[in-house]
Amino acid sequence: MSYYIEELNDVNSADWKRLCEEREDGSFFHTLQWKQILEQSYGFKTHCFLLYRNDEPVALCPFYEGTISRIRGLISLPNSDYNHIIITDENDPLIAYHILEKCKEIAKENKLFFILITTLSELTKEHFSKYNPLPYPIGGDMTLDLEECSPDKIWKEKLSKTHRKYIKRFDNDGFIIKEINSMEDIKKFYKYYKKNIEFKKANPYVFSHFEDLLNIYSSEEMKLTLLYKDELVAGGQLAFLYDSRKTMYLRYLSLNRDLPARYHPTLYLYWDCIKRASEMGYNKVCFGRTPPYPNDVHYKVKDRFGCHYENEFSLIFSSSYLFKISYNIYYNIYNYMQKYVHNKSMDE
Incomplete structure (x- = not known):
């Protein structure tokens, strides 16, 4: 058999698009439009090939x-909910x-210290x-199969009486949720997205990233919602839509952390997205990396809606002996810290 590699170009991009759309493991994050976001918004240097x-x-x-x-390497789909080849x-x-040989060649030419490859297949691993x-x-990711768990089944069998009460409270108290596209509303969404990320002691994406998303994706490819009552914003959700796989991807969550403790907007926003996906005829909702x-507290919230965990490998x-030594130290510390953090969340 004859094997050869082609770097992604205008000619073979049709093959790229076809694989992405036809394969069961193709996703929104494998599309050429997302590649544009990774290059434009995040400034990543691309080494895509077939x-x-x-x-x-x-x-x-x-x-x-x-x-x-801060050590540079070659990574499959960074900053993406699905990052597998x-x-x-x-x-x-x-x-x-052949994939690994090509990656080694790229790493050598660009003086990169490591290669990180992700797959969903245990055999490929x-x-x-x-x-x-x-x-x-x-x-991995938490995903909801709407063919197995319809909104009706989730409401009656998955959500507890308490969680249903938390969701209905927003409707009973006069909150409404709407799709937004005006710059004024998007700035409101970003305000509480930024505060929520900073509350978790993480770094939010800059506002220009959301402007890039609005410029690249249509309303059929991306939904932005805002939950509010008069001037009080409870939160919002940005979701990507990938019609080829009938999948909705929940990507950015906006939350007002100053709401009274009786309100739990995350539950309402998730529930609204599930209903929207079902009404659109979609069969899967991806709740993102978990x-x-x-x-873990994030795992628990998504599990309440009937999500299951999708492992990645x-x-x-x-590409460097020095990296190999330092990485082993980093990995041991990272594993210890992760177990500490998630064990801690059991009591919260």
């Missing part, structure tokens, strides 16, 4: 230069070999594992 076997594309490889603790034939171990990767923390610990390969 692997062909006998003139047919067998792997979609979206790689970018990114960092781990797409392989059409899991049974062919040579696909993993085994193929890559033959090349001695370093350990990497477990990760720590893999059932006792990440493998990191060192």
Whole structure:
């Protein structure tokens, strides 16, 4: 069999789009429009390529230069809820070999210290594992299958009486939720998105990122909602829509942290998105990246709505002996801190 690699270009972009739309593991984050966001909003340098076997594309490889603790490396789909490569034939171990060889070449040419590859396939992980990767923390997404869990079933069987009361409280108290597209409303959304992220001691995206999203995506590809009563904003949700896979992706949550404790806007916003997705004929809602610990507070909230955990498998390969030594120290500290943080959340 003949294998060869082509860097993504205007000619083979049709193959990229076809794989993304036809494959079960294709996602919104593998599209060429998201590539534009990663380059324009985040400033990532792109190294996307396709692997062909006998003139047919067998792997979609979206790689970018990114960092781990300020050390530069080659990463599959950074800053994305789904960051895996797409392989059409899991049974062919040579696909993993050719992908890794190309990544090593890119890393060498660009003086990168590591290669981080993610896959959803356990068999593909085994193929890559033959090349001695370093350990990497477990990760994944929480997703809701609307064909298994309809909104009616979620309301009656998944949500407790208390959670239903929290959701109905917003309607009973006169709050309304609407789709927004005016710059004034988007600034309100961003205000509480920024405060929510800062409350969690993280770094929010700059407002220009949301302007880029509005310029690139239509109302059929992205929904922005705001939950409010008169001048009081409770929160909002930005969701991406990927019609090819009938999937809604919940991406940015805006929350007013100064609301009285009787209000729980996250529950209402999630519930509204589930109903919207169902009404649109979608069969899946992705609630985003989530720590893999059932006792984690974020895991618990999503689990209440009937979500299940989708594991991903990440493998990191060192391009530098110095990185290999320092990474092992970093990994041990990271694992310890993550267990401490998520065990702590059990009592909250």
